[in-house]
Amino acid sequence: MKKAARRSGGDGGDGEVWVVVEHEGPDVAPVSWELIGEARALAKELGVRAAAVIIGAGGRELAGPAFSRGAAAAYLVSGPKLDPYSSDPHCQALVGLAARHKPQIILLGATTRGRDLASAAATELETGLTADCTALSIDPEKKLLLQTRPAFGGNVMATIITPNHQPQMATVRPGVFPPPEPVPGDGGDIIASRPRLKTTAVSVKQLEFIPDSGNEISLQGAKVIVAGGRGLKAARNFALLEELACELGGAVAASRAAVDAGWISAQRQVGQTGQTVRPVLYFAMGISGAVQHLAGMQASDIVVAVNNDPEAPIFEVADYGIVGDLFAVTPTLIEEVKRRKASAGGNGGALRIETGTQK
Amino acid sequence: MPINSVVCIKQVPDTSQVRIDPETGSLVRQGIPSVANPYDLYALETALSIRDRHGGFITALSMGPPQAEEVLRKTLGYGADRAVLLSDRAFAGADTLATTYALAAAVEKIAAGSLVANIGSGKGVDIVFCGKQSIDGDTGQVGPGLARRLSFSQLTYVCSLLEVDLKAMRVKAWRQREDGRELLQAQMPVAVTVTEQCSSIRYASLPGLIAAAKKPVEVWSAADLNVERGRLGLKGSPTRVSKIFAPPARQRGEALSGPGKSAGEMAASLFDRLADRGLKIGRRGG
Ligand SMILES: Cc1cc2nc3c(=O)[nH]c(=O)nc-3n(C[C@H](O)[C@H](O)[C@H](O)COP(=O)(O)OP(=O)(O)OC[C@H]3O[C@@H](n4cnc5c(N)ncnc54)[C@H](O)[C@@H]3O)c2cc1C
Ligand SMILES: Nc1ncnc2c1ncn2[C@@H]1O[C@H](COP(=O)(O)O)[C@@H](O)[C@H]1O
Numbered sequence: 001m002k003k004a005a006r007r008s009g010g011d012g013g014d015g016e017v018w019v020v021v022e023h024e025g026p027d028v029a030p031v032s033w034e035l036i037g038e039a040r041a042l043a044k045e046l047g048v049r050a051a052a053v054i055i056g057a058g059g060r061e062l063a064g065p066a067f068s069r070g071a072a073a074a075y076l077v078s079g080p081k082l083d084p085y086s087s088d089p090h091c092q093a094l095v096g097l098a099a100r101h102k103p104q105i106i107l108l109g110a111t112t113r114g115r116d117l118a119s120a121a122a123t124e125l126e127t128g129l130t131a132d133c134t135a136l137s138i139d140p141e142k143k144l145l146l147q148t149r150p151a152f153g154g155n156v157m158a159t160i161i162t163p164n165h166q167p168q169m170a171t172v173r174p175g176v177f178p179p180p181e182p183v184p185g186d187g188g189d190i191i192a193s194r195p196r197l198k199t200t201a202v203s204v205k206q207l208e209f210i211p212d213s214g215n216e217i218s219l220q221g222a223k224v225i226v227a228g229g230r231g232l233k234a235a236r237n238f239a240l241l242e243e244l245a246c247e248l249g250g251a252v253a254a255s256r257a258a259v260d261a262g263w264i265s266a267q268r269q270v271g272q273t274g275q276t277v278r279p280v281l282y283f284a285m286g287i288s289g290a291v292q293h294l295a296g297m298q299a300s301d302i303v304v305a306v307n308n309d310p311e312a313p314i315f316e317v318a319d320y321g322i323v324g325d326l327f328a329v330t331p332t333l334i335e336e337v338k339r340r341k342a343s344a345g346g347n348g349g350a351l352r353i354e355t356g357t358q359k
Numbered sequence: 360m361p362i363n364s365v366v367c368i369k370q371v372p373d374t375s376q377v378r379i380d381p382e383t384g385s386l387v388r389q390g391i392p393s394v395a396n397p398y399d400l401y402a403l404e405t406a407l408s409i410r411d412r413h414g415g416f417i418t419a420l421s422m423g424p425p426q427a428e429e430v431l432r433k434t435l436g437y438g439a440d441r442a443v444l445l446s447d448r449a450f451a452g453a454d455t456l457a458t459t460y461a462l463a464a465a466v467e468k469i470a471a472g473s474l475v476a477n478i479g480s481g482k483g484v485d486i487v488f489c490g491k492q493s494i495d496g497d498t499g500q501v502g503p504g505l506a507r508r509l510s511f512s513q514l515t516y517v518c519s520l521l522e523v524d525l526k527a528m529r530v531k532a533w534r535q536r537e538d539g540r541e542l543l544q545a546q547m548p549v550a551v552t553v554t555e556q557c558s559s560i561r562y563a564s565l566p567g568l569i570a571a572a573k574k575p576v577e578v579w580s581a582a583d584l585n586v587e588r589g590r591l592g593l594k595g596s597p598t599r600v601s602k603i604f605a606p607p608a609r610q611r612g613e614a615l616s617g618p619g620k621s622a623g624e625m626a627a628s629l630f631d632r633l634a635d636r637g638l639k640i641g642r643r644g645g
Binding site for chain 2 (some may be wrong): 087088091111112113115116118119120122123124126127128129130131132146150151152153154155156157158159160161162163164165200202203204205206207208209210211212218220221266267269272273274275276280281291292294295298302303304315316317318319320321322323324328329332333335336337340341344
């Protein structure tokens with residue numbers, strides 16, 4: 001909608017900063033809490049409230065945790081068509097709520113679901129939406145949301161504004177903002193509603209869900225990725241990478257050369273014609289670092305490269321480089337992880353990621 | 360019964376070559392080759408394989424400058440039946456909201472024409488295919504935007520389209536999520552965005568190429584569409600780019616290997632450094 005004259009004496013909450021909480025029952029996507037922490041900071045700068053929007057069953061139980069992370073209000077929307085998530089009913093619910101309460105900013109996680117919902121809702125609200133932001137701030141003069149994001153495969157950064165429309169909407173990458181420490185005891189307003197959703201011809205029904213298990217972890221969700229290239233030499237050698245990935249709770253990926261050789265499925269390819277990944281930790285094992293490969297992984301927080309060619313371009317982008325034979329280095333990496341786990345006293349532990357590393 | 364589909368194809372610069380000029384701070388696009396957005400070719404293949412099974416008609420649709428005709432020519436070679444290019448100054452500078460406004464108007468025109476010509480299942484357009492995202496804009500917003508504007512069902516991140524049931528007017532598709540896959544059933548008409556997990560594009564056949572060379576790429580301007588000019592292009596775009604800059608370049612980091620260092624020492628120093636940066640090996644959650 002066009003920047004509407006702020007209504008006074010409306011339902012309250014005009015001009016708030018909203019975060020749409022992505023959840024399935026009690027399970028909340030971590031990015032939602034990260035965003036509430038950030039929303040609180042943005043709201044403070046604007047002199048308004050930060051609020052959580054919780055659509056679907058189980059919202060009451062999540063209001064407390066949202067308050068403890070910095071939300072001053074929680075909008076709970078429930079109704080028969082809202083579980084499990086489906087684009088159209090959730091879009092209707094969010095659009096209805098936004099039309100009534102007029103937030104100035106709505107943030108969602110840049111997940112497959114957050115992007116699905118945000119694009120639908122922004123279209124209905126006829127407002128701007130900036131995808132996949134990695135930094136947010138408020139323009140001190142105009143009080144607009146400055147939305148910074150990578151473009152052109154990460155080769156360019158752009159700051160986007162939505163100057164004349166409200167709400168200003170953005171999806172934000174998981175892991176960009178640190179998760180706020182919960183402060184128990186902080187309360188807030190609960191605004192519950194059960195909207196009457198239009199019955200439309202557009203209907204999507206979930207028939208089945210198959211969670212990823214073990215080494216099938218999706219590259220998009222993985223915090224750690226161990227990728228192998230032509231240097232692996234044979235399909236069976238990927239077992240070595242699988243072991244390291246498994247010890248670290250991560251996923252296995254590959255360069256195109258390894259995929260073309262038939263050593264691993266094309267679904268695991270990282271790069272310009274494969275997937276773009278941004279794990280916290282990326283291992284490049286026996287990968288030379290061609291630009292097309294870099295295009296898919298250079299947004300990773302930390303890159304570790306193992307390659308026996310000291311001139312390999314991958315070392316130009318690696319935070320930690322090991323010049324050596326991957327067949328000698330990888331087993332010692334696995335040993336080291338096992339040793340540390342044993343001395344930490346855990347059994348079946350994984351890599352623990354304590355802080356949002358860098359932006 | 361046949362299926363009438365529209366495949367949205369964007370011509371994009373080869374993004375691995377796009378750079379910011381460090382001197383001027385502006386985008387260097389000159390001399391950079393344009394390609395079909397790779398995900399859109401997975402979308403086209405999905406449409407082609409459905410046509411193989413059910414018959415039907417495929418229109419490839421693109422909005423862009425006159426050069427975008429190239430990618431549409433290519434789609435005709437792969438077997439698209441018709442190609443439409445939206446090209447007009449008025450479309451320039453569109454963000455995703457203005458893009459879906461124009462593309463939706465074009466889909467509506469294609470649908471109306473197909474009813475007259477009795478193409479497809481007789482429902483106008485049954486499926487609109489998009490790539491999961493473009494590699495330049497990288498938003499993934501156009502597919503869902505089209506679904507809303509056209510009042511189609513919305514299926515994003517489809518990694519495999521299983522079944523089209525034209526009697527019940529339904530499709531079944533697997534959708535890729537961060538935590539697994541879900542099987543969804545959607546009422547047609549539907550807008551589908553596909554991932555790279557769908558089949559890659561077939562080779563263009565020689566007879567296909569010969570037939571394609573004879574087919575025109577139709578070019579539509581704003582005047583050919585039922586649109587309000589103020590909602591097109593830059594004018595119709597709520598977002599503005601306020602600044603572009605080069606990303607902080609990845610620096611060559613630290614070499615952990617060196618003369619006299621054993622593999623064990625290298626491994627230990629790696630995990631020490633990771634621990635310093637907040638990545639600790641320990642009990643899960645503990
Ligand atoms: C249009 C286009 C799109 C492309 N898209 C992609 C893409 O999406 N993803 C992608 O990855 N590529 C892509 N490529 C291909 C890319 O250009 C490279 O060819 C590819 O990335 C090379 O893979 P690699 O690094 O595994 O193999 P190589 O370049 O052969 O490198 C193998 C490396 O392993 C090292 N090595 C060998 N043995 C050992 C050992 N025992 N121990 C340690 N190191 C060892 C070698 O020193 C070498 O550096 C694309 C190319 C084109 C033209
Ligand atoms: N200008 C365009 N012309 C045709 N299709 C487009 C255009 N822009 C986006 N699309 C389609 O929408 C998808 C998502 O694009 P985007 O939202 O820009 O990431 C692409 O994969 C295309 O299928």
